[in-house]
Amino acid sequence: MKKTKYFICLSLATLLLTNVSFAQRQMEALDRGVVAVRNGEGKVFVSWRLLGTEASDLAFNLYRDLNGKSEKLNKAPISNVTHFIDANIDTTKQVSYLVKTIANGKEGTASKPFHLKSGNAPYFSVPLQTPIGYNVNDGSVGDLDGDGEYEFVIHMTGRGKDNSQAGQTDPPIFHAYKMDGKLLWSINLGKNIREGAHYTQFMVYDLDGDGRAELAMKTADGTVDGKGKVIGDSTKDWRNNNGYILSGPEYLTVFDGLTGAALSTTDFIPPRHGKLNPTTEELKEVWGDGYGNRMDRFLGGIAYLDGKTPSLIMSRGYYTRSVIAAWNFKAGRLTKQWVFDSDDPSHPDNRAYRGQGNHQLSVADVDGDGKDEIVFGAMTIDDNGKGLYSTGLGHGDALHVSDLDPSRPGLEVFDIQERFSDAGANFRDAKTGEVLWKKASIKAGDDGEGPGRGLSLDVDPRYPGYECWVAGAGITGMFDVKGNKISERTPSVNMGIFWDGDVLSEILNGHVIDKWNYTESKTEPLLNTGDYDCVSNNGTKRNPVLSADILGDWREELIVRTRDSKELRIFSTSITTDKKFYTLMHDPQYRLSIAWQNVAYNQPPHTGFHIGEGMKAPPKPNIVLVQAKKKVETALK
Numbered sequence: 360m361k362k363t364k365y366f367i368c369l370s371l372a373t374l375l376l377t378n379v380s381f382a383q384r385q386m387e388a389l390d391r392g393v394v395a396v397r398n399g400e401g402k403v404f405v406s407w408r409l410l411g412t413e414a415s416d417l418a419f420n421l422y423r424d425l426n427g428k429s430e431k432l433n434k435a436p437i438s439n440v441t442h443f444i445d446a447n448i449d450t451t452k453q454v455s456y457l458v459k460t461i462a463n464g465k466e467g468t469a470s471k472p473f474h475l476k477s478g479n480a481p482y483f484s485v486p487l488q489t490p491i492g493y494n495v496n497d498g499s500v501g502d503l504d505g506d507g508e509y510e511f512v513i514h515m516t517g518r519g520k521d522n523s524q525a526g527q528t529d530p531p532i533f534h535a536y537k538m539d540g541k542l543l544w545s546i547n548l549g550k551n552i553r554e555g556a557h558y559t560q561f562m563v564y565d566l567d568g569d570g571r572a573e574l575a576m577k578t579a580d581g582t583v584d585g586k587g588k589v590i591g592d593s594t595k596d597w598r599n600n601n602g603y604i605l606s607g608p609e610y611l612t613v614f615d616g617l618t619g620a621a622l623s624t625t626d627f628i629p630p631r632h633g634k635l636n637p638t639t640e641e642l643k644e645v646w647g648d649g650y651g652n653r654m655d656r657f658l659g660g661i662a663y664l665d666g667k668t669p670s671l672i673m674s675r676g677y678y679t680r681s682v683i684a685a686w687n688f689k690a691g692r693l694t695k696q697w698v699f700d701s702d703d704p705s706h707p708d709n710r711a712y713r714g715q716g717n718h719q720l721s722v723a724d725v726d727g728d729g730k731d732e733i734v735f736g737a738m739t740i741d742d743n744g745k746g747l748y749s750t751g752l753g754h755g756d757a758l759h760v761s762d763l764d765p766s767r768p769g770l771e772v773f774d775i776q777e778r779f780s781d782a783g784a785n786f787r788d789a790k791t792g793e794v795l796w797k798k799a800s801i802k803a804g805d806d807g808e809g810p811g812r813g814l815s816l817d818v819d820p821r822y823p824g825y826e827c828w829v830a831g832a833g834i835t836g837m838f839d840v841k842g843n844k845i846s847e848r849t850p851s852v853n854m855g856i857f858w859d860g861d862v863l864s865e866i867l868n869g870h871v872i873d874k875w876n877y878t879e880s881k882t883e884p885l886l887n888t889g890d891y892d893c894v895s896n897n898g899t900k901r902n903p904v905l906s907a908d909i910l911g912d913w914r915e916e917l918i919v920r921t922r923d924s925k926e927l928r929i930f931s932t933s934i935t936t937d938k939k940f941y942t943l944m945h946d947p948q949y950r951l952s953i954a955w956q957n958v959a960y961n962q963p964p965h966t967g968f969h970i971g972e973g974m975k976a977p978p979k980p981n982i983v984l985v986q987a988k989k990k991v992e993t994a995l996k
Contacts (some may be wrong), residue, residue, distance in 0.1 A: 374420070374942075382666040383563070384390040384947050384980075385668055385669070385982075386411070386945060386983070387572075387950075387985070388667075388986050389408060389502070390408075390470060390507030390510075392508075393407045393473040394405075394910040394931050396932070397933070398481075401446075403608060404442065405456045406446055406931070406932075406983045407470065408911065408912075409953075411941040411980040412945070412984055415918075419433075419436065419437045419438075419441070419461060423454060423455065424457075425452060425822075430501065432445055436461050441912040441939055442935065444935065451477050453474060453475065456473050457470045458470045462899075479604050483928075487927060489924045490517075494517075494899070494920070495514075496516040497957035498904040499571025499954065500905065500909055502572055502598055503571060504987075505571040507648045509909050510537055511918075511927065512533060512561065514561060516531065517554065518554065519531075519555045520763065521556065522557050522655055525595050525602055527552055530547050531554050533574070533576075536675075536870065541618065542567045544585030544586075545617050546574075546576075546614060548578060548579070548582050549578075549593075550581055550598060551580050551582075551597045553603070554602055556959055557655065557718075557959050558658045559577065560567035560958045561659070561914045562574070563616070563672060564569050564663055564671055565669070566687075567688050567689055571987050571988075573613050573614060573616050574616055575613045575614070575659075575671050577610070577612075577627055578610040578624065579591060579597070579599060579975040580592045580597065580607060582621075582644075584619055584621040585614065585620055588621060588630065590610060591610065601648060603651040604655075605629075605649075606931040607635065607636075608783040609626065609627035610625065611624070611626070613688050624693075628695065629698070640959045642654060653676060655675075656676055656678065656718075656959075657959075658672075658735075658739070659958055660733065660951065660953050661954045663731045663947065664742045665730060665742075669689055670685045670696055672733060676716070677715070677754060678714060678716070679713060679714055679736065680700070680702045680713060681699075681715065682700045682702075683733060683740055685697050685698075688774025695743030698744065699712075699744050707958060712740075715738040715751070716735050716736040717751070717758050717774070719756070719758055720734060720955060721760040721952065722948070725768075726747070726922070728788045736755055736758060737755065738792075743921060748792035752774070752775050752780065752785060754776070754778070754853035757813040757960070757962060759814070759825075760789055761825070761948075761950070761965035761969070762967070764786075764840035764841075764964075764968075765974070766823060768949050769786070771787065774878015775853040777809045778800075778808065779800050779802040779808070779809055782794065782797035783799055783810050783829070784798040784813055786840070796841065796842030797842075798838070799843070800831075810831045811831050817862070817971030818863055818875040819837075819875070819972055820973075821877065823840065824969070825840060827930070828849040829852060843871040849882065851882070852881050852961070853867060854906060854961070857913065858932050858934065862938060863972060867917070867963070869896075870895045870903060871886070871887045872884075888919050891931055892920075893920065894922050895919065899962065900960060902961040905920055905957075905961065907944070909929075912936070912942075913943055916929055917930040918930075946977070949966045949982060
């Protein structure tokens, strides 16, 4: 009997240790995400989500409702894919589709229906109430009301300036919309937040685990929340004659995703200076210039630092000093978790991390301990807020993190360096920082500028892993994951998207999708949303509003704005596939990359596993889905 008791105790202890080591991440409880698209041939392509917690062989029935008559379309249960082509449909009439799961021969609860309007448009629209003088810019998604469907948070921009440019800007405005175009709220950050790509990084995520997403942003005196409440002192105007904001209080605020109400506001970390009104010389001593360029380079992200619950990441600076702060939001209150400061005199080893940041960051579990690290350009910060490594390669303009080389254990990083360098393009081990190969940028003239962009995607099935290429600085051609040149010509160097039926990535350049023809080294057009009066954002950066797997099967949607900024137009693929994967939004690294996609120079999302030619089945994500908890409106007051 004593031996039996000992065995039971030992087993329970082992189980508890296992649960601690492999904590389940809290993730969104998404609905089925049914979407229907007309394919231009008089047929309708319908697809839906498989969730990350469901069996890969789960089967479905698909129903069509036309003129009030419901009809099951499939003869046998659909189990090998999560899509169907409805070939017998009248395009002049509105039609609805829904799916039901099948378990043990019995149907489950019906999904929400997707209502497809009449006509032949290959997209559906979200009408917007864009303020006069403003345009739609970056977007993000989150389940703001806890119904399992994503809502949009849209950054509306008026006059904006780069940090290096003097001049007045318009206050940044944020809107939240339901998929049907219902405006949930509007937040005006006010005149004391400057408009531009590097100033406002907005994080949309369920930070407190209540099943509904919040919004977190830097705020200031005069910010007005979605309920009309003013943060700070609305009478203050901290702008100087050049339009820069170099003094005054700075805040960090979490807003309620459903109402836009400010839930918690605290001081932003780090402040510009120890003084509220520092001189330009004092700012220059801390940041490298005194007019607000290097000082006001902000980044943001979400990371599961404990492997279970999300933390908010906010940072300041990367050309010189870099400060990264981690925050928890629990019980309606923001609390500081840790701060990493490259210039902290009490941690002299941190100096190696100075000047290593990019115009973006990535978040991934690079050391395989179940907890996330912050890949901050040429350096990486561990989940505990301590430096994991610094390569010393310096600032860059583009960054990609995934299992780029499946022949090696763990993840890899493809990075580029903005200045002339023997590592203008470099490929490193994400865990150790070991540079596996690099390509020198060639100095042109006197500016010494390195590549302006770099991309890593699997576009050529003849070579294992992802291909890598850059733009400019004399680094020509496409390279495999070992650094061998495999093509003299390359596609555009912007973003990627999963659009057609294979597991190779397509090329996304602003509002245009192309396919790389690897045998002839040229791109071939798949979709140009400009044909439907859509445009890209951010000038030469050419970004969509968002690219993410927000609906349907595992392929990604392209969300772009119309030329007049009065609509979002959502394009979803109508191409069949023989692949059945769970929604990419239930892969933790991919989901976090959607949260940071809007940050500074937008970069494409990547999964935490290898997806491409010769891939294994995606690993089952270790997640638990959080159902929405009811909130009482009075609690927000």
